[in-house]
Each structure stands twice: as structure tokens, then as C-alpha cells.
Amino acid sequence: MKNKTSFLIGSILIIFSLFSSCKKQTVADATITVTVSETKNGNLFYAKTSGIAADQITEVGFVWSASANPDKSNAFVFINKTVTTGFSYEVLSGLADKATYYVSAYYIDKDLNVHYALPISFAAKGTAGLQIRPDVGSYTWDDEVAVEVVGTHDLDIKYIKVRIDALVSLVPTKIADHKIYFNVPRSITKKVNRLSIEYFGQESDSMNLILKSPSILDKFKVAARDNEIITIAGDYFNPDKNKNLVMIGGNIAEIVSSSKTALNVRVAVPEYSFLSEISVTTGENLTAKTSERSKFYKHFVDMGSFPGEERGWGIALSLNDKLYVGLGKGPITGGQKDLYEYTPSSNTWKKMADFPGGATWAVRGFAANNKIYVVLLSLDSRYTRDVYMFDPGTNLWTKVAPYPSSSAFISNPSTFSYGNYGYLFGGNASEPGYIAPLGQVLRYDASNNTWKFLPTFPGSPRSAATTMRIGDKIYVMGGSTYGYNGLPNYPRDCWEFDLPTEKWKRIADLAAGVGGSNSFSFGLNGKGYVGGGYYTSDSRTNFVYEYNPATDSYTKVDNIIDAIAVYAEAAVVNNKAYIVFGDFDNSNSNPASKSFIQFVP
Numbered sequence: 277m278k279n280k281t282s283f284l285i286g287s288i289l290i291i292f293s294l295f296s297s298c299k300k301q302t303v304a305d306a307t308i309t310v311t312v313s314e315t316k317n318g319n320l321f322y323a324k325t326s327g328i329a330a331d332q333i334t335e336v337g338f339v340w341s342a343s344a345n346p347d348k349s350n351a352f353v354f355i356n357k358t359v360t361t362g363f364s365y366e367v368l369s370g371l372a373d374k375a376t377y378y379v380s381a382y383y384i385d386k387d388l389n390v391h392y393a394l395p396i397s398f399a400a401k402g403t404a405g406l407q408i409r410p411d412v413g414s415y416t417w418d419d420e421v422a423v424e425v426v427g428t429h430d431l432d433i434k435y436i437k438v439r440i441d442a443l444v445s446l447v448p449t450k451i452a453d454h455k456i457y458f459n460v461p462r463s464i465t466k467k468v469n470r471l472s473i474e475y476f477g478q479e480s481d482s483m484n485l486i487l488k489s490p491s492i493l494d495k496f497k498v499a500a501r502d503n504e505i506i507t508i509a510g511d512y513f514n515p516d517k518n519k520n521l522v523m524i525g526g527n528i529a530e531i532v533s534s535s536k537t538a539l540n541v542r543v544a545v546p547e548y549s550f551l552s553e554i555s556v557t558t559g560e561n562l563t564a565k566t567s568e569r570s571k572f573y574k575h576f577v578d579m580g581s582f583p584g585e586e587r588g589w590g591i592a593l594s595l596n597d598k599l600y601v602g603l604g605k606g607p608i609t610g611g612q613k614d615l616y617e618y619t620p621s622s623n624t625w626k627k628m629a630d631f632p633g634g635a636t637w638a639v640r641g642f643a644a645n646n647k648i649y650v651v652l653l654s655l656d657s658r659y660t661r662d663v664y665m666f667d668p669g670t671n672l673w674t675k676v677a678p679y680p681s682s683s684a685f686i687s688n689p690s691t692f693s694y695g696n697y698g699y700l701f702g703g704n705a706s707e708p709g710y711i712a713p714l715g716q717v718l719r720y721d722a723s724n725n726t727w728k729f730l731p732t733f734p735g736s737p738r739s740a741a742t743t744m745r746i747g748d749k750i751y752v753m754g755g756s757t758y759g760y761n762g763l764p765n766y767p768r769d770c771w772e773f774d775l776p777t778e779k780w781k782r783i784a785d786l787a788a789g790v791g792g793s794n795s796f797s798f799g800l801n802g803k804g805y806v807g808g809g810y811y812t813s814d815s816r817t818n819f820v821y822e823y824n825p826a827t828d829s830y831t832k833v834d835n836i837i838d839a840i841a842v843y844a845e846a847a848v849v850n851n852k853a854y855i856v857f858g859d860f861d862n863s864n865s866n867p868a869s870k871s872f873i874q875f876v877p
Contacts, residue, residue, distance in 0.1 A: 307325055307328060308323060308325045308326075308381050308382065308383055308391055308392070309323065309324055309326075309381070309394075310322070310323045310338070310379055310380060310381040310393040310394075310396060311396070312379060312396065312398040315366055315401075317366070317403065317404060318366055318367045318369075318371060318400075318401060318402075318403040318404075319366070319367050319371060319398065319400055319401055319403075320364055320365070320366045320367075321338045321354075321364060321366075321367065321379055321381070322362075322363075322364045323336070323338065323362070323363055323364070323381030324361060325362075325383055326361075328361075328383070328385070329361075330359055330361050332386055333359050333361075333383045333384065333385060333386075334359065334384045334385065334386060334388070335355060335356075335383065335384040336355075336356045336363055336381070336382065336383045336384075337353060337354050337355040337356050337363075337365075337381070337382060338365055338379060338380070338382075339351040339352065339353050339380050339381075339382065339392075340367070340377055340378060340379040340380070341377065341378060342375070342376070342378070343378060344378050344395065345395060346378050346379065346395060347380070347382075348390070352370065352435060352476050352477075353432075353434075354432065355432075357430075365429075366429065367403060367476070368404070368405075368406070368429070369403050369405045369406055369428075369475040369476045369477075369478040369480075370405075370435075370475065370476025370477045370478040371400035371401070371402060371403045371478070372400060372402060373401065373402025374399055374400065374402065375399070375400050375402075376397055376398070376399055376400075377398060378395045378396070378397050379395060379396060379398065380392050380393050380394070380395040403478060405478040405479060405480045405481070406425050406428055406473050406475050406478075406481075407425065407428070407480065408423050408426070408473055408480050408482075408483055409423070409424040409425075409426055409483075411423065411483055411485075414486040414487065414488045415460050415485065415486070415487060415488065416460065416487060416488045416511075416512045416536060417460050417461070417464075417487075417514050417515055417536070418460060418462070418515060418536070419459065419460045420449070420457055420458070420459055421458055421459070421485070422455045422456070422457050423438075423458075423471070423473060423483075424454060425455070425456060425473070426454070428454070431451050431454070431456065431475065433447075433450075433451050435476050435477075436448050436451070436456060436473060436474065436475050437473070438456065438458045438473060438474075439471070439472045439473070439474055439479065440461070440464055440469050440470070440471055441464070441466070441469050441470050444463060444464060445474075446458050446459075446461060460485070460487070462514055462515060462516040462519060463516075463519075464485075464487070464559070465514075465519060465559030465560060466560045466562075467486065467487050467489065467559065467560060467561040468484050469484070469487070470482050470483075470484070470485070471483050471484065487558075487559065487562060488511075488512040489558075489561075489562050489563070489564060490510060490511070490558045490562060490563070491512060492508060492509070492510040492554065492556060492564045492565070492566050493510050495568055496508070496509060496510070496554070496566050496567075496568070497566060497569065497570040497571075498570045498571070499578035500543045500570070500571070500572055500573065501543065501545070501572075501573045501576075501577060502543060502544065502545035502572075502573070502574055503543065503544070504542075504543045505532055505541065505542050505543070506540070506541055507538050507539070507541075508522065508538065508540075508541060508554060508556060509537065510537065510538070510556070510564065511536065511537050512558070513534055513535065513536055513537065513538070513558060514534065514558045514559075515534055515535055517531045517532070517533055517534035517539075518531075519559070520539060520556060520557070521556070521557040521558075522539060522541050523554070523555045523557070524543065524544070524554055524570075524572065525545075525550050525552040527544060527546070529543065529544060539556065543572055545572050545573065545574045547574065548574050548832075548833075548835040549571070549572060549574045549575070549576055549834050549835045549836070549837050550835060551569040551570070551571060551572075551837050552569055552572060553566045553568075553569055553570070554570060571837055571838070573837075574833075575875055575876055575877060576834065576837075576838070576874065576875055577873065577874040577875075577876060578838070578872075578873060579854070579872045579873060579874050580872055581870040581871075581872055582616070582856055582870045582871070583625045583627075584601075584602060584612070584870075585606040585608055585609060585612065585614075585870075586606055586607065586608070586857075586868045586869050586870045587604040587605055587606040587607075587612055587857055587868045587869075588604055588605060588606075588843040588844075588859060588868045588869075589604040589605050589637065589639065589843060590602055590603045590605075590612065590639065590845060590856075590857055591603055591604070591639055591640070591648075591650060591845060592845035592847045592854065592855075592856045592857070593641050593642065593643045593847055594643060594848055594849045595646065595647075595648060595668065596668070597619075597620070597621070597849060597850055598617050598618065598620075598668065598849065599617070599618040599847055599849050600615060600616070600618075600628070600643075600648050600666070600668070601615070601616050601618060601845075602614050602615035602616050602628075602631075603615065603631060603636045603639045603641075603650065604636060604637075604638070604639060604857065605636070605637045605638065605868070606868050607868050611634070611635025611636050611637045611655070612635060612636060613630045613631040613632075613633075613634065613635050613636060614627065614630055614631075615627075615628045615629070615630065615631060615666065616628060617668065618854075620849050620852060620854075628666070628668070628671055629666075629671045629672065629673060631650070631664065631673060632664075632673050633652070633655060633662065633664060633673075633675070634655055635655070636650075636652060636654070637653070637654035638654045638687070638688075639653060640689055640690070640691040640700070641691060642692060642698035642720075643693055644693045644695070644696050644698045644720070644722040645695075645696045645722035645723060646669075647665050647667055647668075647722065648665070648666040648667075648668065649663060649664070649665055649666075649676070649698050649720065649722070650663065650664045650665075650666065651679060651689070651691060651700060652664070653685060653686070653687055653688075654685075654687075659684055659685035659687075660678075660685060661678040661679050661681055661686070662678050663675070663677065663678055663720075664676065676725050677725050677726065679700055679718055679720070679727055680718070680727050680729070681705070682705070683705035683706055684706060685706055686700070686703035686704065686705060686706065686714065687703060687706050687711075688702075688703050688704055688739035688756075689701060689702055689703030689714075690702055690703075690740070690741045690742075690743045690752070690755075691743070692743050692744075692745055692750050693745075694750075694775040696721060696723045697719050697720065697721060697722070698720040698722065699718065699720070699750075700718040700719075700720070701716075701717050701718075701733070701741065701743065701752065702714050702715060702733065702737065702738050702739050702741055702755065703739045704739045711758060712737075712758070713736075713737035713738050713739050713757045713758060714738075714739070715732050715734075715735065715736070715738070716729060716733070717729070717730040717731070717732070717733055718730070730778055731778070733752075733771070733780065734780050735752075735767070735769050735771055735780075735782075736757060736769070737757060738754075738755030738757050739756055739757075740755050740756050740793045740794050741753065741754060741792065741793070742754055742755070742791075742792050742793070742795040742797045742806055742809065743797065744798050744799045744804045744805070745775075746799035746802060746804050746825055747799075748774070748775045748776055749772050749773065749774055749775060749825070750772070750773040750775060751770065751771070751772055751773075751783070751799075751804055751825075752770065752772075752773060753771075753786055753790075753795075753797070753806060754766060754767060754768060754770070754790075754791070754792015754793055754795075754809070754811070755767060755792060756793040756810070764793075766792060766793055766810060766811050766812055767792070768785040768786045768792065768811075769786075770782075770785060770792075771783060772825075783828055784828045784829065784830075786806075786811070786830070787821060787829075787830035789811070789817055789821070790806055790809075790811065791806065791807075791810055791811050791816055791817040791819075792806070792809060792810075792811060793810040793811070794808075794809050794810055794842050794843055795807060795808050795809025795810075795842075796809075796840060796844040796845060796855050797846060798846045798847065798848050798853045798875075799848070800853050800875075800877060801851065803822050803823060803825070803877070804822070804823035804825070805820055805821070805822055805833070805853065805875065805877075806820070806821050806823065807819070807820040807821075807836055807840070807841075807844075807846075807875075808820075808836050808840060808841035808842055808844065808858070809841075809842060816842055817841070818835055818836045818837075818841055819832055819834070819836065820832070820834040820835070820875075821833065822877075833877070838871050838873055839858055839859045839860050839869035839871045840855045840858040840859075840869070840871050840873055841858065841859065841860050842858055842859055843858045843868075844856065844871065846875075852874055852875075853874065854873070854874055854875075855871065855872075855874075855875060856871060856872050856873075857869060857870075857871060858871055
């Protein structure tokens, strides 16, 4: 036990001896002296060692502060670049005029002992501080900024602070060639900021640090749905997402992530679809706004564009999980004869055989017996009662029996189908110089290529009525008639047509704001939807209403923000509704577009 105790004590003594030999000794030594004099711009310190050769010294310098006993642990320190027995340093920053300071010089010997001169006091002349050269550049967050310092000697990074608006204090990243470098902090949010450099506790003159304004890609716009994440492309965004503010439709949008060139933002559509500019604010007087309005959808989905020429008065019919779109009249080349097949499962278009009868202007259509039937209203600028059948399986067109009529042709009828039957409802009986609305109902039997007159519609005769199928019932809504003054009237009454019994029943009138003429309409999931159309001779609606047969009532569900408000066509494929063609209004002599929109309840 005694031997163990002796070994432990001996070990402690050895460790203590080693520690003592490495410890720096602080020595007040008359072999180094310091003096102070005034210069034009501050005070000059001068020191001289004696009794020790330069090769026995590892470091020399000065320490100074407002305290009576400055040393390296509590004062400003200047380390001379070279070891010499005589050295000086001019203090150009940090000395207040007529204030009392204390300065000492020091050297460190080869045994790492620190030798200080006896400190002396002096009344400072007062320094002007650093002078920094104004910068005309502008920056964005995280950029490296170089501030040039003029009229001074070498700088010590330990005593430099970069100040921005007196609120932000930064340590430089480096110093080189009389330049102080730092990175623009993400916390500043003003376009123009006051920048200064503090050295030895004294602030320099100031300059403007200007932030670049954010920019959004030229002609940037999107079409997005509620809760979808979009990427706003541009430049000079704050990489800290919480320092950016994105406004869409008057509401603050959630920023998911950010970089200098992109903001990922979650779209919020609280109630109805809308058009809106997008603005990005990164700070005070730092805002960018898109030059074009973007589309933000609640129930619609932008599916791109119909591949053919823009048009109106064409067909859009559903058959065997496909959509058949085409014909009609376009503003560029007039009557159209092309037909396209759309496959929703692959989101692809395929051009089918052109209509063989010439360029169509206005047509109606229905699907029956696994075929597409096109009822011609005008062809090559002439009116006709011809009907053609298109077989998607063979990609062939066949002319079938024309519809019967006592007039030369019928304009603006409505069509629908059920099983092997196609129906032609209402329209205007047209003769040269004469037009009259009809209340007739014609049924086409695809199994034997014949037409039959059904009992007359019990409501007032009309054309351009909105029709949609829900289950085994057809709903006929609104339409237009002509009064004694020759101007159209827009009835608001609505009717239910039971397909198995072919009986009519009056239902609730169109709600205010629902367009009943030249609207698009469809049935989906047990409810009906009516969008756009006219309700007076000079007023159209930009709304979509849902009709509930169970309650015989209407509810507004969305706004229309695309060119489908009038003269559009709609069809349902696999419980998804598609709307094509149309226009915003009837201001053009030939309303037309390439719109292709999906509706999701």
C-alpha cells in the first residue's frame, strides 16, 4: 500500500512539473519600453527592447485600453508582422478625443514568457475611424461583398465588425488587400441599408448596401388547382422562405421551400376558381409582380389544348371510354371537317378520318348503337338536314337518313341519346326571311335508320336549350325564343324527360345567375352541371351551377375563367367531364377557342 501511495505522489509531482514548464509567465520588465506621440490622424505607439537579441524573441506587439493595466486578455492587441527590437503602430480607429488610455508593449521570449513594458497613460488626439469606399453595386442574400478600406494600414480581423443599419453585426469572412469581405445576411429586408465598419470599437463612415429587387420570369403564368404546389421561377428571392411573401388572389400563399431563383408555393383556392397576378415581396420596397394573370382552379383542370384549329359549334361526344371531338366552324379557315379521338387513360389524341361531306359550319351530334351521329345544320355555307354516321371501329363515315322537317332546315336544336336512340329537340324552323322556335321532339332509331316524331314538348317552343342526362332522365333547361320584336327572349322554365316512358314533367326554374342558352352541361355522379351561357340577350354568366334532382335545387360551385363560357361542348367519359371549344363571350363574330378543360366535382 505504501509503494502505491509513493508512486501516485511521484506521478502528480511529474505532471505538475510538466505543466509548470509550459505555462506562459507574465513579467513586468524594464527591458521593453513604450512611448506615445500624436500624428495627423491619431496616435503613434513606439516600443524598444534592450538586453535581448531579436532571435530570442518570438512575438512583439502593443496592448491598449481604457483600463490602467492592459494585457492581451483584456485589451486591444496589435501583433507586429516581424520580430524586431524596435517597432511602431499608428492607431487610426477607436480613440476618442481627449480620452485617457493606457498602452503597453510586450515581447514573448523563446520560453513563451510574456514581458510587458510598464504601461503609460496618454490623452488621445481622437481618430477619424476607417474610411470605406462607396460601392455602386447591388447584391442579394448570401452574396459576398468586398468593402474597400482607404487611408489605413493593415487590418486585424479580430477587431472588425460589419454593421448593417446598427441592428446587424457580422464578423468578416476574410480580409485581403485592404478589403473586408462578408456575406449578405438573410435577415435584412430593406432595399437600401446603411453599412459601416467598426474597428477597435470605432465606427467608420457609411455607405449604402443595396439589395436587388426580386424578379419573376417574363410572362410567367401557371394553371394550378387548389392545394397544388407551383414553382415561381425568377431571381433574387430570399433563400430563407420565411423572409418572402407571396400573394395570390389577395391572399398570402404558403411557401413550402425557397432558393434564390425559385419559390415553391402551395396554391389555395378557398371557394371558386379565379384569375390573378402573382406578387413576391422580399422586403421593404422589394416587390415583383407577374405581367400576366395565372389561372387558379377549384373544380377545373386545364388539360392543355385541343389539337385542331380553334373553333365553336362543333361536337364532343362520349363513346366506349373515348371522346370524339371536332367539326364546327373556326375563325381562320371557316368550316371544319376534322375529327379527333381522345383517350383519357393515356391523355393522347388521335386524328380520325375527315368528314367526307365538306366543310361543316354548325353541327349537333349524339352517340347511339356504338356509333357517332352528326346532324348537319349548315354545310359549305348552305343549310341542310343531312345526317352522317361515324364508326370508330372502321374509321368510316356513312350518310344515313336525314331528319324530317317541314322547313328547309332547323337551327340551334339540342341533342341527346339513350341506348339505340338519338333525340333532336326544339330549334328554330328556318326559311328565307323567316324564323320560328320549335317545340318538336324527333327520335332516331339507329337499329333501323328511321326518324319518328314524339309528342310535342309541353313547354314553350325554344332553341339552344341546355340538356343533360342524369341516369335515365333528360333535363331540358332554358333556351331562347323570339318575341314579336325579333329579339331573343330567354325562358327560365325547366323540364324533366323520362327516357323509358318518354314523359315530361315540369321542375324548378333556373336559379338566378344560371345561363340556359348556349351553355355547356352534363350529368355526373347523380347530379347535373350547367356552365356559362346566356340569361338575357346581352348578359351571359361565368358560373357553374350544380343541379340536384333529389332536392330540385341549384347551387353555385365554381367560376368560369377559360374560353368556355359560351358555345362550348361537354361530354362525360369514365365519370370525368370534359369541356372543349367555346369562347369568353359572343363579342367575336365567330366565337372559338382550343380550350380543353376537365371538371372535377
